[in-house]
Amino acid sequence: MAGPELLLDSSIRMWVVVPIVFITFFVGVVRHYVTQLLHSDKKVELEQVSDSQVLLRSRILRENGKYLPRQSFAMRKHYLNNVETGFFKTVKRKVVAKNPVTDTSMLTDMMKGNLTNVLPMIVIGGWINWAFSGFVTTKVPFPLTLRFKPMLQRGIELLSLDASWVSSASWYFLNVFGLRSMYTLILGQDNAADQSRIMQDQMTGAAMAMPPDPNKAFKSEWEALEIVEHKWALENVEEELMSRDLNFGGFFTREFKSTMF
Amino acid sequence: MASVSELYDVTWEEMRDKLRKWREENYRNSEQIVDVGEELINEHASKLGDDIWIIYEQVMIAALDCSRDDLAWSCLQELKRQFPGSHRVKRLAGMRLEALERYEDATKLYDSILQDDPTNTAARKRRIAILKAQGKSAEAIRELNEYLEQFVGDQEAWHELSELYINEHDYGKAAFCLEELMMTNPHNHLYCEQYAEVKYTQGGMENLELSRRYFAQALKLNNRNMRALFGLCMSASHIAASPKVSAKVKKDNMKYAAWATAQINRAYQLAGRGTKESKCSVKAVEEMLESMQITMS
Numbered sequence: 001m002a003g004p005e006l007l008l009d010s011s012i013r014m015w016v017v018v019p020i021v022f023i024t025f026f027v028g029v030v031r032h033y034v035t036q037l038l039h040s041d042k043k044v045e046l047e048q049v050s051d052s053q054v055l056l057r058s059r060i061l062r063e064n065g066k067y068l069p070r071q072s073f074a075m076r077k078h079y080l081n082n083v084e085t086g087f088f089k090t091v092k093r094k095v096v097a098k099n100p101v102t103d104t105s106m107l108t109d110m111m112k113g114n115l116t117n118v119l120p121m122i123v124i125g126g127w128i129n130w131a132f133s134g135f136v137t138t139k140v141p142f143p144l145t146l147r148f149k150p151m152l153q154r155g156i157e158l159l160s161l162d163a164s165w166v167s168s169a170s171w172y173f174l175n176v177f178g179l180r181s182m183y184t185l186i187l188g189q190d191n192a193a194d195q196s197r198i199m200q201d202q203m204t205g206a207a208m209a210m211p212p213d214p215n216k217a218f219k220s221e222w223e224a225l226e227i228v229e230h231k232w233a234l235e236n237v238e239e240e241l242m243s244r245d246l247n248f249g250g251f252f253t254r255e256f257k258s259t260m261f
Numbered sequence: 262m263a264s265v266s267e268l269y270d271v272t273w274e275e276m277r278d279k280l281r282k283w284r285e286e287n288y289r290n291s292e293q294i295v296d297v298g299e300e301l302i303n304e305h306a307s308k309l310g311d312d313i314w315i316i317y318e319q320v321m322i323a324a325l326d327c328s329r330d331d332l333a334w335s336c337l338q339e340l341k342r343q344f345p346g347s348h349r350v351k352r353l354a355g356m357r358l359e360a361l362e363r364y365e366d367a368t369k370l371y372d373s374i375l376q377d378d379p380t381n382t383a384a385r386k387r388r389i390a391i392l393k394a395q396g397k398s399a400e401a402i403r404e405l406n407e408y409l410e411q412f413v414g415d416q417e418a419w420h421e422l423s424e425l426y427i428n429e430h431d432y433g434k435a436a437f438c439l440e441e442l443m444m445t446n447p448h449n450h451l452y453c454e455q456y457a458e459v460k461y462t463q464g465g466m467e468n469l470e471l472s473r474r475y476f477a478q479a480l481k482l483n484n485r486n487m488r489a490l491f492g493l494c495m496s497a498s499h500i501a502a503s504p505k506v507s508a509k510v511k512k513d514n515m516k517y518a519a520w521a522t523a524q525i526n527r528a529y530q531l532a533g534r535g536t537k538e539s540k541c542s543v544k545a546v547e548e549m550l551e552s553m554q555i556t557m558s
């Protein structure tokens with residue numbers, strides 16, 4: 001049930017909505033540059049790089065092995081998986097437990113991450129809550145349930161107000177995530193102002209970079225490779241090819257320009 | 262000498278974009294890069310902003326190709342001034358030493374980079390390139406093998422190794438390298454075709470069959486690959502002409518060869534419409550294919 005349409009003062013739009021957008025945006029840009037200044041190069045170990053490439057190769061063998069002749073596939077599978085001499089069976093890596101408390105480099109990284117991302121968010125969120133409180137800022141275009149009211153309507157004590165009407169704090173949070181694509185436009189891909197990406201990284205972090213335990217990764221890759229069978233994709237390639245004439249398209253009809261520009 | 266922008270009537274932005282295209286697609290048209298890049302650096306350096314550093318790198322490598330040591334030296338100086346102590350710039354300095362054939366100095370430089378950063382692939386690859394330039398192909402092959410043991414995913418290196426093996430006529434190992442490439446790029450018709458050619462060169466009934474299949478696969482991936490079409494025709498007719506095959510295999514292969522021949526004829530007809538020289542080539546192809554038919558049956 002849509003509540004009665006409230007008419008908001010247009011000065012709200014001018015002095016609240018737009019400034020919050022600007023503030024969020026500029027804070028994000030400043031955060032990006034600060035992160036770049038504090039950024040320290042992560043030293044990669046040769047072994048780590050090598051291991052991650054071997055795992056990638058094994059994965060590709062599983063996926064695209066069907067394009068290779070049977071013999072070649074068997075040869076590679078044997079090299080990796082053989083019970084006595086296979087790579088995944090014989091190579092054991094020393095696992096150095098990276099304890100976040102004692103490992104200094106990880107500690108400083110975490111601290112820097114917290115400083116540049118969480119701290120500004122808290123500070124600015126709090127300031128906006130204090131400065132722009134007590135009135136309704138905007139209306140989200142979709143209906144919300146009443147459970148969202150205490151979260152989104154901080155400072156507005158109206159029981160009958162539709163939950164779609166939100167305060168400036170929630171507009172601020174909406175901006176933090178919404179301006180992500182703007183950052184990509186202006187700062188280029190891979191920018192440090194992208195908070196949601198950082199959160200995503202923390203969740204899927206182990207999957208992308210070399211997991212701290214290569215032995216486990218080797219074991220799971222060994223199992224995956226064991227069950228793969230070789231189904232040659234080129235079994236009937238000639239028949240498939242010759243079922244129709246070759247399509248030469250426009251290959252022979254136009255002149256190719258061979259100048260620089 | 263008229264400048265590039267006058268000759269082709271292009272603005273500096275177009276020149277910069279063209280350089281970027283050449284850089285991203287790995288072109289090696291060094292003379293053109295030197296022409297365009299030199300003009301950009303001399304006339305429009307201030308407008309390029311931060312782009313200029315990567316253009317310096319691109320132009321320097323092209324200048325080394327064209328023996329323009331003056332241009333290479335000036336680019337290197339600019340880069341050294343801007344990025345002192347950078348491994349990437351050090352590698353460029355090493356490449357310049359290679360161009361001057363001071364191979365020991367270059368090797369020492371690359372070794373120092375590797376001491377600092379053992380994961381630096383560029384320095385390792387340049388060391389191998391030096392061995393290749395000096396003609397020590399056995400050592401180059403050995404070092405490249407060691408490199409690939411650590412960095413299994415480097416496709417450029419696999420391709421280089423396959424080339425080295427082909428030069429040494431070690432077709433079995435070259436086929437292995439090409440299989441790696443086919444595995445990582447299953448839709449690239451050129452790798453399929455090269456693999457098929459190596460198998461065809463190895464010879465033997467099994468390899469000829471494999472090569473015929475992979476020529477067909479290359480054609481399936483790209484219908485216009487004329488080399489693969491010829492390869493298919495030749496491998497099929499070779500199998501059919503061999504005395505040791507069963508009748509069914511012979512019949513199948515003659516069918517494949519006939520189909521391939523028909524397609525080749527069709528291609529040359531399409532290409533030959535109009536110009537007189539191509540009419541001669543159409544005739545030449547027809548005669549060649551007919552003579553092959555005669556030896557087969």
